[in-house]
Each structure stands twice: as C-alpha cells, then as structure tokens.
Amino acid sequence: YLFPEAPGISPLPAFDDQLPAFIDGKSGRTLTRAELRSLALRLAAAMRAIGGAEAPGVACIWGFNSLEWVVAAYACMAAGVTLSPANAGYTPSELAHQINDSGAELVFLAPSHIAMFDEARPLLKRSFPPERVVILAESADAPYKTMYDILPQGEFTAQRFDRADAQATAWLCYSSGTTGLPKGVMTSHFNITSQIQAGNIGFQRMRPGDAVIAFIPYSHIYGAVIGLLQPISQGSAVVVLPRFEEVPVLQAIERFKVTLGLFVPPVFIVLLNSPHVRKYDLSSLKTIMSGAAPLSAELLQAFTALIPQCRIIQAYGMTETSPNIANMHRGISVGREYSVGRLLPGFQARLVKDDGEDADTTRGEAGELWVRGPCVMKGYHNNPAATDATIAPGGWLKTGDVVTRDAEGWLSVVDRKKELIKYKGFQVAPAEMEGLLIQHDDVLDVGVVGVYDPKQATELVRAYLVLKGDNKESVAEQVAAWVAQRAARAKHLSGGIVVVDAIPKSPSGKILRKLLRERAKADADPVVAMP
Ligand code: ATP
Ligand code: MG
Missing domain, CATH: 3.40.50.12780 (ANL, N-terminal domain)
Structure with a gap:
C-alpha cells in the first residue's frame, strides 16, 4: 500500500x-x-x-x-x-x-x-x-x-x-x-x-x-x-x-x-x-x-x-x-x-x-x-x-x-516525574490522588496539583473538584474528611479544595495541571475545607 x-x-x-x-x-x-x-x-x-x-x-x-x-x-x-x-x-x-x-x-x-x-x-x-x-x-x-x-x-x-x-x-x-x-x-x-x-x-x-x-x-x-x-x-x-x-x-x-x-x-x-x-x-x-x-x-x-x-x-x-x-x-x-x-x-x-x-x-x-x-x-x-x-x-x-512493573511484566504509570508533589519531603502522585477522589460518589471530575506554601516551606496537595449536589461547600468538607480517612498524612488535602465547573483538559484528555497551578498561584479561588 x-x-x-x-x-x-x-x-x-x-x-x-x-x-x-x-x-x-x-x-x-x-x-x-x-x-x-x-x-x-x-x-x-x-x-x-x-x-x-x-x-x-x-x-x-x-x-x-x-x-x-x-x-x-x-x-x-x-x-x-x-x-x-x-x-x-x-x-x-x-x-x-x-x-x-x-x-x-x-x-x-x-x-x-x-x-x-x-x-x-x-x-x-x-x-x-x-x-x-x-x-x-x-x-x-x-x-x-x-x-x-x-x-x-x-x-x-x-x-x-x-x-x-x-x-x-x-x-x-x-x-x-x-x-x-x-x-x-x-x-x-x-x-x-x-x-x-x-x-x-x-x-x-x-x-x-x-x-x-x-x-x-x-x-x-x-x-x-x-x-x-x-x-x-x-x-x-x-x-x-x-x-x-x-x-x-x-x-x-x-x-x-x-x-x-x-x-x-x-x-x-x-x-x-x-x-x-x-x-x-x-x-x-x-x-x-x-x-x-x-x-x-x-x-x-x-x-x-x-x-x-x-x-x-x-x-x-x-x-x-x-x-x-x-x-x-x-x-x-x-x-x-x-x-x-x-x-x-x-x-x-x-x-x-x-x-x-x-x-x-x-x-x-x-x-x-x-x-x-x-x-x-x-x-x-x-x-x-x-x-x-x-x-x-x-x-x-x-x-x-x-x-512500576509487576513480576509478570504488567506496567502501571504512577505519575509524571515533573508533576509529583513534594509535601514535606514525601512524594505525592497527583494521578494517584485523582484516582482516589473520583471514587467518591459526589465527585464528577478532579484535578490535583501542588501549591507552594511559603510559611511552611513546602508544597501542599490541592484538589480542584467538579461536584454533584447543591451545597458544594459542605460536600467539599465531607470529601476532605473522606480522603483523610483513606490516605496517609502526606496525601491529605492540605492545600484545600477548590470547587470548579470543569477541569481544564487538552484535546487528548490530559488534565492541564499547568493551568491549575497558575490558578493556584494567582490565589483568586475561594478555597474550602483547608484542614
Ligand atoms: P509535552 O511532552 O509536550 O509536555 P505530553 O507529554 O502530554 O506533552 P503526549 O506525547 O501527547 O504529550 O503525551 C504523552 C504522555 O501522556 C506520557 O508521557 C504520559 O505521561 C501520558 N499518558 C499517555 N497514556 C497514558 C496512560 N494510559 N496512562 C497514564 N498516562 C498516560
Ligand atoms: Mg511528553
């Protein structure tokens, strides 16, 4: 041909x-x-x-x-x-x-x-x-x-x-x-x-x-x-x-x-x-x-x-x-x-x-x-x-x-090297957090990024969430508590939750975490459920 x-x-x-x-x-x-x-x-x-x-x-x-x-x-x-x-x-x-x-x-x-x-x-x-x-x-x-x-x-x-x-x-x-x-x-x-x-x-x-x-x-x-x-x-x-x-x-x-x-x-x-x-x-x-x-x-x-x-x-x-x-x-x-x-x-x-x-x-x-x-x-x-x-x-x-690779050669992608969040010396993979959060019944879509906190001199883990239901603020608080029950301390949503209408994505479906990080830096979003 x-x-x-x-x-x-x-x-x-x-x-x-x-x-x-x-x-x-x-x-x-x-x-x-x-x-x-x-x-x-x-x-x-x-x-x-x-x-x-x-x-x-x-x-x-x-x-x-x-x-x-x-x-x-x-x-x-x-x-x-x-x-x-x-x-x-x-x-x-x-x-x-x-x-x-x-x-x-x-x-x-x-x-x-x-x-x-x-x-x-x-x-x-x-x-x-x-x-x-x-x-x-x-x-x-x-x-x-x-x-x-x-x-x-x-x-x-x-x-x-x-x-x-x-x-x-x-x-x-x-x-x-x-x-x-x-x-x-x-x-x-x-x-x-x-x-x-x-x-x-x-x-x-x-x-x-x-x-x-x-x-x-x-x-x-x-x-x-x-x-x-x-x-x-x-x-x-x-x-x-x-x-x-x-x-x-x-x-x-x-x-x-x-x-x-x-x-x-x-x-x-x-x-x-x-x-x-x-x-x-x-x-x-x-x-x-x-x-x-x-x-x-x-x-x-x-x-x-x-x-x-x-x-x-x-x-x-x-x-x-x-x-x-x-x-x-x-x-x-x-x-x-x-x-x-x-x-x-x-x-x-x-x-x-x-x-x-x-x-x-x-x-x-x-x-x-x-x-x-x-x-x-x-x-x-x-x-x-x-x-x-x-x-x-x-x-x-x-x-x-x-x-990672298991004994039979099956591969799993943990995350992108450049996008790992460093919380007080621990590495947190945003993709893993997104995989967890999407399991919550009220979460329709999610993007996770690190936000730098100069006071604590560390990145914190922040979730941008598209939520079901009306009272979004209380739902967001429930989600934060739900994560805290299921994940190690480093993975708690220490950077809070921002409720959004949509997660920015590329035409091929990638979460544009770059844009979320810029939003976080601009500090214009109301952050809920900051523990
Ligand atoms: P750039 O290199 O310009 O920053 P990009 O890497 O997103 O952009 P692509 O070549 O479109 O550009 O995407 C390749 C990346 O997409 C991979 O390196 C990987 O991070 C991600 N990816 C692709 N398929 C999967 C998958 N099934 N699971 C997890 N990640 C995937
Ligand atoms: Mg690439």
Missing part, C-alpha cells in the same frame, strides 16, 4: 480495493480503498508540481478531522513530504509557532480555519502565496483553491520506497505541551510501520470488517497512527468525526456498527453522565481503547457496566514512541485493569531511579521508564539539545513517567 516495506518488517497484507476505507460519520460519504489511493496519489503529484525546485519539504494540515484531511495526509506520505499536523484548537499564534518551527512550506486548511490562518500571517516567516494554501473542502472562495481543484487527471502509481526513505521523517507531530512548549517529534515511516506491526500482536489488533471510530484529533499521534494509518493497513474501515460530540458519536456507532472505539478518559465521563447513551444501540462495540491520559479503574468499571459486551483496555504511550509503548492483550488482561498493559514487541525497557540505579521491581520499586526500540523517534526537530536531554546514550528514551 502506501507504506514502505521497512527493512526487517514483513510486508503488510493486501485487501480488496472496494472495501470502505474512510466513512464520514455524519453524511455517510464513503471513500473506498481504491478511491483513497487514487485521490492521494493524484494529490501527491499535484504537491510535487508546486513550486518546481522549491517543492515543499514539509506541509502543515490545520483543521478538525475530515475525509479531506485523511486524503491530504496519505498524499503527503506518498509524495515524501513531511506532514506536520496542527491542533485544530490552536490560536493563530500557536499555529504560527508550529509553522515557523517546522519549516512548513505548504498549508492544507479546513474552511473553518481560513480566517484564523489569515490572522496568523503577520507572525509567519514565509509569505504563503495562494498556491501554497490548499483548502480541504469541495469549494473555496478566491484567492484560494481546493484540494479537488488542483488534482491532475489520470491515474498515478505509488513510488517504491527504499531503505533510506523508510528513515525519512513522515510525520512531525507536536507533543501536547502538557509540561512545557510543544516539541516537534520526528517520526519516520519505519517508526510507524513498526508500531503498526507491534500493535497488531497486542490488543491494538484490527481486522477487515472492523469499523474504528475516530473523533480523537488526527493532529495527535494517537489519532494519526491508531485512527488513520493502522486501520487501513489491516483492511478495517474508519468512521471519521470532526471531534467528540455526544449525540453524533452515539449515532455513528449505531449506524456504522462500530466495533472499536478510540477514546480518551474525558469521553467516558461525558458518556456516563449522558441522558442519551441508553437511547442508542451500542451492541456492535467489541473493544474500546483508552489512551493519552490515565483512566481510573472506577471509570473503567462504571463504563463496563454500561456496555457489558465491550472490553475497555488502556494503552500507554507518547508522541516520541509513535505512540504506544504498552497495551493490554486480548484475553489475558482481565483483572489487570489497574495496569496500562505490557510492553509492545520490539520495545526494551528500564526503570531508572533518581540515583541512576535500576529500580528493584521485585520489591515494587518505581522508576522513570526508559525505552528503546524501532518505534522511538529520530529526535526533536531542530532541537539537538532537547534530543540529547531525552535520548540517553545507547538509544534509551527517557519517558518522564514514573512506572
């Missing part, structure tokens, strides 16, 4: 050309595999023709998921143009940072994002004349042309890739920016093919006849590899939605008999509290993958009770590892719901303690997870210092995540 046959990796199977490849989850419009290939190869030819010797080396795609988005992505891969997809929720200045940093010379733009792109123009290093802006729609106003306007007639065949091409940067996604500025992650064709092959051995396996629902953003590596590339390599169809919206997602699952859902944790919260969820036939769902952020056992169990025939299984990974490092395995993961699974084939791992020694896993010690293998990125784009700080000699990528 459009994938290179990466060295050391068996070729991907061939499938019937008339099978559906991508289906628009709202209109039902379908691209067969043959149509996708033809459109992508023609668009690839059009891209190579742009600018002659100045042909683009990097293209940016900006907009919510759509069939046109998908065609543009496959066209980039076929043309050997590096694809740098930008988060559809970015502001014009965030977009400008990515376009300038990635060196993109061509932009594919959803119609909804044209005005914001024009706003970003003064911040861009390049001028982007109209022929370097291609609109992802059926029609567009002058001066721009659509993707369909520039397609050459005729049929084109895929170029063969050789070994060197397999190492070229296929995707340049930007990490979520949870812990700092987003970084451009160089993912090669070989990285992607390796991830697909490894994933097909574990839970991530897909088959012809499967229908995968993809509303998670294609600009994020999870959506890109698991929701755009892998299904096609396995003959599965993908139902595409622009974003998560309760009713359209439920309708699409029923209408297209979706078998595999790609979720992020906030989606479970919304659906569990949705009055609509029981109105739709969700019996086709066999598996739901939850990735990008921790899913509590509580949420997992509540959702399993709602859709009993469906297995909900975590996957764990990061942009730098294309993305999954570990996932659950069909059949043998029952009872391991606390875990994020076992290492995918091809990965090697170490758990490294702060003193540089390997953790003693027989004693349950945790350490920072270091991994190496064929899915590990080439490095950060134009940032050798960050690359050197992240990839240790020997090719070990430092994940920044604190992880």
